[in-house]
Amino acid sequence: MSLHQLASLPEITADTSMNKPADQSRMDRIVSLAKRRGFIFQSSEIYGGLNGFWDYGPLGVALKRNLKECWWQDMVAGHDELATLTGAPSPYEMTGLDCTIIMHPQVWKCSGHFDLFHDWMVDCRESKRRYRYDHLQGRWASYREQKVFVTTDISGDDAAADLVGRAQKFFKLRAKQVDEIVWSGEVVPLAGTTPAEAIPLPEALGPDAAEPGTLTEPREFNLMFETRIGALAGDDDDRAFLRPETAQGIFVNFKNVLDTSRVRVPFGIGQIGKSFRNEITPRNFTFRSREFEQMEIEFFCRPDDSRAWYQFWRDRRWKWYLNLGLTEGRLQLREHHAAELAHYSCGTADIEYAFPFLADGEYGELEGIAHRGDFDLRSHMEGKLVRQDGELVLETGPDGKPRHRGSGRDLSYFDDVTRERFVPHVIEPSAGADRAVLAFLCDAYHEDNVPDENGKPRERTVLKLHPRLAPLKAAILPLVKKDGMPEVAIDLYKRLKKRMPCMYDAKGSVGRRYARQDEAGTPWCLTIDGQTMTDNTVTLRDRDSLTQERVPIGECVDLLTERLQ
């Protein structure tokens, strides 16, 4: 999705027929591992943290860099423009960009973000808490003479239990009296599915309030972070914004790329970079952050091929997640309903993951693949567009002048083979790097039992990350710190380090060292033991299968390089 409008497009979707509570305790254990092992820390933690901002620690930064590197290699740098990939209408080219975070303010006026990129929020006068209006839902409850619309900001099946608890508290009932509450109607959004169905706020009991009527009228809230440019910044003309998506940098550079490289339509431009959204309710660990990274492709094609390219990118991006090891059963590809589509979009599909913090049957968005037509290039040529009678037209103000003027530059494309000029259509696969890291962490997290060095079962926590994603690919472990083993291990470590990230670890029992590597997601351990000193072989332990094979020490580096690929 791109532009949030009143009925904000859902980042979390649900098949409510099968809802079971979220596995919060599993999620808590994942968050605790992420902190304990240095994957993810709260930003500015020593000052109490900052809501919606996260830092990546030593293992986390490696995991995230590996993920972005896989994306860049698989989508951009390693793309073979001479081959016709399965499902693609033709060969295509790929190139890249790295644009600024702060762009000319007119960019956001023409893209629509200035006017439309907002959520609606409500404040609770009593609890001083703020909620996204579209995130509140509830149900009418009566007890004796009193009737109130009880609300919650919890989704899924947990919502029903939460509503009961809140109603019990409001009516001041004991647990055994809960059945005396009379519920009417279903659980419905506070905002209603249409404005006419919105629940009157004086009758709504806010999620953290003791009395009804404490929620303020919904207010529009633009999600773009504002800043000022220049030392003398003061008036409105100096207002600038931190980009809420990387995409616009690509559109405004479309002509530059065409003029300075050999790419011809169809081609794609990829970009990885930070985006910022002043989310009203950042939550679920890094899932909804205020500062995050996106990995976006804008793919430019002929209008008549655009449907086929849309289909191609949906399938290609879906397979990318599977190839890197996400469990297929926890992923879903969801085509948006017509009502959910942004006003310029001809089709959008989301790739979604069943995160453990969501109830069973709920999925959180990892990536959106959108067919954006010629909306973006035309907006930056002509000015802000709106849909009228099915057509995109320039939005005008009361004076009949364009509401937001475009650049006036010609962003059309001349096909020198067919001798045609047209504005290319765009397919946009837009992924979140932080959400992907979170999904891969959650998916990789396993708890099992393995025999220790004495054959006794020991509980272990292991991250079964794909070797391409694993922060460390191997650990080199001398069994003991004597008999020449450390020297042999250090020599192997130095040779392997030139090919891949690995570590030397001689501290503690070998079982403890394996356990440390399992938690870090290291796929292979190479142990130098007594036998190494006699026959030059080492033990290669596989994190997932737990098999241990003897490998000649001289072959280790090539063998692991091969397995990594």
Ligand code: GAP
């Ligand atoms: N250019 C299109 C665009 O930005 P989007 O669906 O708003 O579309 C794309 O964002 C992806 O960026 C999402 O699928 C998600 O992975 C990630 N993303 C969006 N908002 C985010 C947030 N607040 N925190 C973390 N990731 C976010």
